[in-house]
Amino acid sequence: MADRDGVIWYDGKLVPWRDATTHVLTHTLHYGMGVFEGVRAYKAEQGTAIFRLDEHTKRLFNSAHILGMKLPFDAATLSEAQRMVVRENKLESGYLRPMAFFGSEAMGISAKNLSVHVIVAAWPWGTYLGKEALENGIRVKTSSFTRHHSNVTMCKAKANGNYMNSILAHKEAEMDGYDEALLLDVDGFVSEGSGENIFIVRDGKLYTPDPSSALVGLTRDTIIQLAEEIGLTVIEKRITRDEVYIADEAFFTGTAAEVTPIRELDNRTIGSGSRGPVTERLQSMYFDCVHGRAANHLDWLTPVA
Numbered sequence: 302m303a304d305r306d307g308v309i310w311y312d313g314k315l316v317p318w319r320d321a322t323t324h325v326l327t328h329t330l331h332y333g334m335g336v337f338e339g340v341r342a343y344k345a346e347q348g349t350a351i352f353r354l355d356e357h358t359k360r361l362f363n364s365a366h367i368l369g370m371k372l373p374f375d376a377a378t379l380s381e382a383q384r385m386v387v388r389e390n391k392l393e394s395g396y397l398r399p400m401a402f403f404g405s406e407a408m409g410i411s412a413k414n415l416s417v418h419v420i421v422a423a424w425p426w427g428t429y430l431g432k433e434a435l436e437n438g439i440r441v442k443t444s445s446f447t448r449h450h451s452n453v454t455m456c457k458a459k460a461n462g463n464y465m466n467s468i469l470a471h472k473e474a475e476m477d478g479y480d481e482a483l484l485l486d487v488d489g490f491v492s493e494g495s496g497e498n499i500f501i502v503r504d505g506k507l508y509t510p511d512p513s514s515a516l517v518g519l520t521r522d523t524i525i526q527l528a529e530e531i532g533l534t535v536i537e538k539r540i541t542r543d544e545v546y547i548a549d550e551a552f553f554t555g556t557a558a559e560v561t562p563i564r565e566l567d568n569r570t571i572g573s574g575s576r577g578p579v580t581e582r583l584q585s586m587y588f589d590c591v592h593g594r595a596a597n598h599l600d601w602l603t604p605v606a
């Protein structure tokens with residue numbers, strides 16, 4: 302990732318990609334205390350646009366607030382930085398990674414008086430789990446790693462350190478031959494994937510876990526709104542893994558994963574074992590929104606030009 306052409310927005314300046322470096326004693330590298338976002342820009346009918354930019358920026362600020370980290374830029378500047386990196390890297394579509402981290406002034410658990418730095422990078426990134434996955438669904442395994450308790454690392458913060466849990470879970474699932482992991486919360490109820498929220502469909506209704514131990518995903522929020530628009534009932538509740546086994550359909554949502562059908566959990570086929578009709582409808586509505594084909598949701602798109 303480091304050795305490529307392009308520019309990265311780094312503390313207010315556009316820096317050549319290869320020069321966007323930081324010291325090895327940067328505090329966040331040692332302790333994981335940092336916050337970030339995952340955002341996508343799509344080639345829309347109206348030109349390249351960032352999907353739900355303001356909400357992603359807002360979540361970055363919320364994450365920082367939860368961690369007690371004061372960002373040295375305002376939201377307008379960071380939103381503009383995101384538009385700028387897409388433009389300056391001449392991307393028609395891609396993935397954006399804003400991140401805030403502590404500087405290298407001091408080591409130790411106390412993060413007092415440390416400088417806060419912000420970068421925004423953007424690069425081309427196609428489907429996260431593969432095009433095949435979007436059409437035919439993925440095979441998922443319940444993880445042996447439990448999702449963070451909300452009093453452990455603060456689940457509403459998209460915090461760097463939280464992702465050690467995700468990486469352990471994903472790696473385990475991958476090594477066992479699955480595409481993705483499903484993490485349960487400390488009480489054994491379904492929480493989320495390593496980087497996605499989960500939905501199930503049963504008897505025409507949509508269910509999703511109450512997000513007390515999960516990140517409140519913007520794709521999750523998008524899907525809830527779209528489902529309600531087509532008259533589907535959406536219920537937030539505790540969900541058990543065996544409820545997923547007997548669901549008619551299940552799918553993951555996330556900026557990277559978009560709307561990915563789950564065809565199997567723990568070697569139990571879900572529904573027909575392929576993308577179900579409700580998933581397909583919501584997925585297609587989602588792609589209409591991000592590509593600027595949904596007239597009633599153009600406000601979710603921020604053009605980069």
Ligand code: PMP
Nearest residue numbers: 496497498516518519520555556
């Ligand atoms: N949960 C986790 C742990 C994630 O990393 C992500 C990706 N940001 C999500 C859920 C989905 O969030 P969003 O739809 O906002 O990308």
